[in-house]
Amino acid sequence: MRSDRLVAILLMLQRREQVTAAEVAAELEVSERTARRDLDALAQSGVPVYSIQGRAGGWRLLGGGRTDLSGLTASETRALFLVAGPASTATPAVRSGLRKLVRALPEPFRDEAEAAATSLILDPRNWGSPRAVEPPRFLDALQDAVIQGVQVRLGYVDSEGAESERIVHPLGIVAKGPSWYLVAYTESGRRTFRVDRVLSAAPTDEPVALPGAVDLSESWREISDDIDRRRTKPVEIHGTCAPEGLDHLRIAVADNLETGGVTADGRISIVIRGPSEYGLAGLLSGLVEWLDITEPAGVRNHLAAIGAALTARYGAPGA
Numbered sequence: 001m002r003s004d005r006l007v008a009i010l011l012m013l014q015r016r017e018q019v020t021a022a023e024v025a026a027e028l029e030v031s032e033r034t035a036r037r038d039l040d041a042l043a044q045s046g047v048p049v050y051s052i053q054g055r056a057g058g059w060r061l062l063g064g065g066r067t068d069l070s071g072l073t074a075s076e077t078r079a080l081f082l083v084a085g086p087a088s089t090a091t092p093a094v095r096s097g098l099r100k101l102v103r104a105l106p107e108p109f110r111d112e113a114e115a116a117a118t119s120l121i122l123d124p125r126n127w128g129s130p131r132a133v134e135p136p137r138f139l140d141a142l143q144d145a146v147i148q149g150v151q152v153r154l155g156y157v158d159s160e161g162a163e164s165e166r167i168v169h170p171l172g173i174v175a176k177g178p179s180w181y182l183v184a185y186t187e188s189g190r191r192t193f194r195v196d197r198v199l200s201a202a203p204t205d206e207p208v209a210l211p212g213a214v215d216l217s218e219s220w221r222e223i224s225d226d227i228d229r230r231r232t233k234p235v236e237i238h239g240t241c242a243p244e245g246l247d248h249l250r251i252a253v254a255d256n257l258e259t260g261g262v263t264a265d266g267r268i269s270i271v272i273r274g275p276s277e278y279g280l281a282g283l284l285s286g287l288v289e290w291l292d293i294t295e296p297a298g299v300r301n302h303l304a305a306i307g308a309a310l311t312a313r314y315g316a317p318g319a
Helices: 002-016 021-028 032-044 074-082 092-103 109-117 139-148 216-231 243-256 277-287 297-314
Strands: 049-052 058-061 120-123 150-157 163-176 179-186 189-194 198-207 235-241 257-262 268-274 291-295
Touching: 002 021, 002 032, 002 058, 021 032, 021 058, 032 049, 139 150, 139 163, 139 198, 150 179, 163 189, 163 198, 163 216, 179 216, 189 216, 235 243, 235 277, 243 257, 243 268, 243 277, 268 277, 277 291, 277 297, 291 297
Parallel strands: 120 163
Antiparallel strands: 049 058, 150 163, 150 198, 163 179, 179 189, 235 268, 235 291, 257 268
């Protein structure tokens, strides 16, 4: 623990140029006696620290301490202080120690480190089944843009496969289960982008322009609550199924299937419930041999689009 204090004192001297034993004691939450003993130990160990006597006295580094004594690069500092933020899973003692250290960093390290500490949220609850994935390609670039406070020219592909490009004003990054999301403002208002669907991310020199004082944690709570509300209102699909395909359908949708009576042509009436039209269409696309979906039209359109994509990729000779 003493070595940690000595490093913190060095960083304080570098940033402030001169400190008193009382200031060191208050910053590191130790007694003045301990602070004076640590300052003496630095001087005796060969570190260029010296004391100035008198009313305006204190302790200084020889030459003003303009060198970065921490040895950290800006990117290393930002990564370190992600652990100190509200998203951290570190112990309270570790977070407290890092927050003390960040106050002793020199400019411009301190501002970026403080921004890093509030740029990320870890939301452990999953939407859907958990799955292990690698961090998305543009995650670091987007987080750097959040920390630097600059706009980004974002290339993106949505869940329907439509590609677009736009200028976004990043607010922060959220890790939701295995997925990463960028929360940002656009000309259309606040939007959420899945980072694994980002096609390009080019930071600009323009500063972000946010609508007043916005908070990442509060924004994500509102977004998450809205998505949860929509997920609790399931999509309902109506149609019929050939008897020989019913077991396959039960395997695909499990308890989300409700069967009805037999139609005039011997098929079985079905109702399927699920969280989204596109997700259900994906589950049912391999069962079209037995299924006839009558509504909603959105599911039929998704099935047609999936079929066209499969034909385009696998239908050509030699594909």
